[in-house]
Amino acid sequence: MSKRIVLLGAPGSGKGTQGQMLMERRGIPQISTGDLLRAAVAAGSDLGLKAKAAMDAGELVADEVVIGMIRERLNEADTANGYILDGFPRTRAQAEALDGLLVDLGKPLDRVVHLDVDEEEIVKRLLERGRSDDTEDTIRNRMKVFRDQTHPLLEYYSERGLLVTVKGSGDLEAIYGSIVAALDA
Numbered sequence: 001m002s003k004r005i006v007l008l009g010a011p012g013s014g015k016g017t018q019g020q021m022l023m024e025r026r027g028i029p030q031i032s033t034g035d036l037l038r039a040a041v042a043a044g045s046d047l048g049l050k051a052k053a054a055m056d057a058g059e060l061v062a063d064e065v066v067i068g069m070i071r072e073r074l075n076e077a078d079t080a081n082g083y084i085l086d087g088f089p090r091t092r093a094q095a096e097a098l099d100g101l102l103v104d105l106g107k108p109l110d111r112v113v114h115l116d117v118d119e120e121e122i123v124k125r126l127l128e129r130g131r132s133d134d135t136e137d138t139i140r141n142r143m144k145v146f147r148d149q150t151h152p153l154l155e156y157y158s159e160r161g162l163l164v165t166v167k168g169s170g171d172l173e174a175i176y177g178s179i180v181a182a183l184d185a
């Protein structure tokens with residue numbers, strides 16, 4: 001049974017929902033890089049201060065800062081039996097850095113689950129969510145950025161025999177069932 005997992009999917013693909021279900025039912029923590037960044041900034045840690053400086057300048061947080069936060073988080077006791085990474089990696093360079101870290105920690109990935117959802121359905125989901133920054137143009141731009149960044153990631157994990165793609169449309173329980181079947185295969 002796969003216990004060390006990366007969840008990949010476009011904004012609005014259901015990663016957060018499915019990750020939460022996996023966490024509750026499998027008893028392994030869901031690690032969101034967004035949550036890690038917010039917590040590190042709030043705590044005022046060295047990594048948090050570096051992240052805050054980047055975010056305040058409107059820049060992306062450097063990969064090594066995010067990797068450092070993931071290293072700290074994966075050293076916590078609740079990850080001994082596995083983890084679900086959500087929101088990272090986003091690029092091939094991040095995937096390579098993450099692999100190096102996970103080998104160092106003796107906690108390499110078992111599976112990478114790609115939640116595949118039709119772009120039109122994602123646009124509809126995000127528009128229904130009703131956030132002020134979710135206009136159709138911004139959503140379509142985010143989808144293009146996601147596709148451009150994620151295609152090399154999917155290739156990277158496919159080459160390593162870790163990638164499994166699951167349709168992320170339809171009934172939540174059915175999607176969850178497909179994910180579990182892929183993890184247990």
